[in-house]
Amino acid sequence: MYAIVDxxxxxxxxxxxxxxxxxxxxxDGSKVTGTYSTLVNPGRPIPYEITRLTGISDDMVREAPRFYEVARKIVELTDGKVFVAHNVRFDYSFLKSEFHSLGFNYQRKTLCTVRLSRKLIPGLPSYSLGKLCNSLQIPLNNRHRALGDAEATSKLFDKILRLDKPEEFTHLIDGEIRSQTLPPQISASQVMALPEEAGVYYFHDERGNVIYVGKSKNIRKRIMSHFAMDYKSRKSIEFKNSITDITYEVTGSELVALLLESDEIKRILPKYNSAQKRTGEFYGIYQQIDKNGYVNLYAQHIKHTNEEALVLLPSAMKAQNFLYRKVATFTLCLKMCNLHKIKGPCFDYQLKRCQGACIGKELPEIYNARVQEAIDSFSFQQENFVIIGKGRTQRENSVICVEKGVYKGFGYFDASGDGLSIEQVRKFVKPYAHNRDIQKIICGYLRKNQEDKLIRYATSTEVY
Structure with a gap:
């Protein structure tokens, strides 16, 4: 038995x-056995553009029942039945959300007529309900009204039922129910073939374009969790339905996966990635020693200096706020961080939050020690180091290289190569760009107690 819902x-x-x-x-698998429809008072105004699309206005729903008044009926009608819809995750996610607000966990097996249509009626120009019905000469009355769309979906379902022999269709339906969390054009076998290893994965659209880049310690597990989510918006459903292929690159190292993902997002600019797309880095935090021996921190546009920034930030305001946070955390002086430009003591000294570096009361070596603590919390301290980690196979190591505080890239070399010099290991590194996101990734990783081997060095002739 099936409950076809819109x-x-x-x-x-x-x-x-x-x-x-x-x-x-x-x-019931051969014919329609009953229908139910009702308007629902949403308890809020209906946006004008929605009224234009559906024809449902505030006046029409004013005397309609609230969802809690029809919830019992919905539970009874769908109990023991497969929940069928066109783009089922959208309708199902809304009902789950409404029931969740009532403290009820609504669970049904689901089946998507988009997935079924793509599988059994391939090659159509579009699988939206309106265009699909037009291609298959299915009458569609009262478009964008629930009963009209549900009745059209039931006629589509009837047509699909008759495309296969009953026993073959039953087998297909069972497989589709198990695969309902997958995008319409992705098969369960395709997902099961993905590696359970660290790496970067790519979702492609029907033209082969990369529309999303992600990373994980376990590629298959992460992708399955992607697809299992209840989607929160039409955009997220559009994203899922756009995925027609999955590719990946095994990295072995979790840190390499993080670094490669960041670089790929900036290079490709995938449609559905929001974080890490920015490529312009405009302000840096720098240090200098004043005539009295105090280390001063300051923010400056990177175009105005050839000095190497301790950290990069995307705007003057973010750079200034960054310094204010470091002043508060490490009890630094506002004047010594170029945040208070007046003669005499800084404002924090009067509030006893500054220990007097601004008026020479605190010795430079004591103040500078706290400045160094602050710098250590966000920079590579202009260090040279490599990080040796897992490779893509047991016979391989990964290497990440940072020189003078700047990320140079990563690569792989033979794990049996003990006694190699840093210079030799460095030759395996493929160059990648340094930026604020990369610095944040490496700093965050180094703050954790990782299994990877961190090797600081002064000259590239040292042996790791």
């Missing part, structure tokens, strides 16, 4: 928006 809503986000109409068409 809903209309106030918007595309199950976590924020509400249902305005629901229709359920019951199907």
């Amino acid at each position: 809903i209309e809503t106030t918007g595309g986000r199950p976590s924020d928006d509400r249902i305005t109409e629901i229709a359920i068409v019951l199907h």
